[in-house]
Amino acid sequence: MTNANLTPNGGDFTTSEILAVMASRLLREGQVVFAGVGVPLLAATLAQGLRCPGLTILFEGGVLGPIINPGQLPPSTNEQRCTKRANMVMSSTEVLLLLQRGHVDVGFMGGAQIDKYGNLNSSYIGDPANPKTRLPGTGGGNDISSLTNMIVAMKHERRRFVDKVDFVTSPGFLDGGTTRRDRGLPAGGMFRVVTDLGIFGFDEVTKHMKIVALHQGVTLEQVQDNTGFKLMYDDKIATTVAPNERELAALRALDPDRLYIA
């Protein structure tokens, strides 16, 4: 499915494809990135293949520095496919402790619901005591977001971009300002949110979500309409460069069965 209405000048790519390409561009050569399953795994693998051969990927199952074979994406970050040609495998506890010790530059995951301070909810829709929907939960999400600089890739919808999440599964900047640090999380925090509409960061002082750049053809009005709170932005808003053929071809070769780029 293409979101032609969301990316009028962007050509033919799906939401997941633009997320993966834009997110992959945020990764840098030499970084150590802890990647969740789905778009983060795709984006990290894409970056490793195209621009950052020295990118080290960590998976929650206990994997350090694997090379994912195109067409053989794992169904989660805990299966044998994640370990192919890795530098090391260890226990899940050990790999999560690498985060706590500070061996990891970037955490990278998907999100179901996010709020203006970058808090993520993957536990409950509605009142947690009496939920409309019980979601799968944190997994390593809480650990990763508590301990690293985070990149989150998610679909941009009003119901997903809310003023306050129903439940803080994975902490962003909590209630903004210094509250993250004040409540016991001195390290890390939200760095970027990548969506099918643009790229977002957080204000240095208030820690409120702010537009960094919008994708080609996306208007300020459109992104604000799809967001459940007032976004901050500078006078001049940058525009991202659309995914190119090389990126899209590499991405599609990685996931020919469209496990994650459907």
Next chain:
Amino acid sequence: MEGIPYLELRDKLAQRDRSLREKVMSLEQAAALVQDGDQVGIGGSTLSRTPMAMIWQMIRSGKKHLDVSRSIVSSEGDLLFASGICDRIQTSWFSQGIVWGVSKVMRHYVENKLTRYEEWSHLAMGMRFRAGAMGVPFLPMRPMLGSDVLKQRPEAKAIKCPFTGEDLLLVPALNPDVAIIHVQRCDAYGNAQMDGLTFMDIDLAMAANRVILTTERIVSNDQIRRTPDQTKIPFIAVDAVVEVPYGCAPHECTNVYEPLFSHMDFYTAKVNADPVAGMQDYLERYVRAPKSWTDYLGLLGLDELLDASRRGRSMLND
């Protein structure tokens, strides 16, 4: 006070026969080592090295009120809840797998408050098993602070570090009554060698009072002794060994078989379409009706097993 007093914890291990003795038995016999109401720790994670045959047998043996913990829970959690053998699961993530969306079975049981899913961060589960393995009542960690995950877990205690004054979270030890763990190979005494990811299994085995191993194959003690560096769980911590080829199906066992994806697609479509009747029908056809584990594997189908084996063993190809 909560938690198990230290001497009581040691006493449970002291009662074990720790001699180098053979402990090979059937699934039925091993299931008899699990008591109703036991806290059961499950090895593997998500779709990997799930001790499915032992879970399958516990359902067939009619266990009751099990209190389950695992690092990450996949479709075996559906089976545990829907079969009525389990009241509570403590884990960090619970659904069949991200490619299949949210488990409607989990949702049905949890949203209707028929059973409990208690959520901890993944590291918290790891530190809880590790504390259990270390013989200490808790371990400190940093995640979960500030989050609503912590608000729901009053069992965890936030403190100021006595050395630095920093905020820390103390998470309580998990010492399961029984651990069930599936491995690629072990000897008749229970010296277990695992290939690939070990998840939290080593801590789980050392934390538990009893350990039931299921294994793809039983090898000789001589073979174990040739590569003792590969032994991850020692025989002194093991109470039962059951040889169950394809004991994780439809989940995977590294280097032997990958998940049986077609069956997982069939299963998730069926139970998510009708989490009550569809799930009960699945339990009847695939868990209760088969005459044996081999009979169950026959239902999964030779084509699927061969395909999963080809993919699984391809890990060893260049």
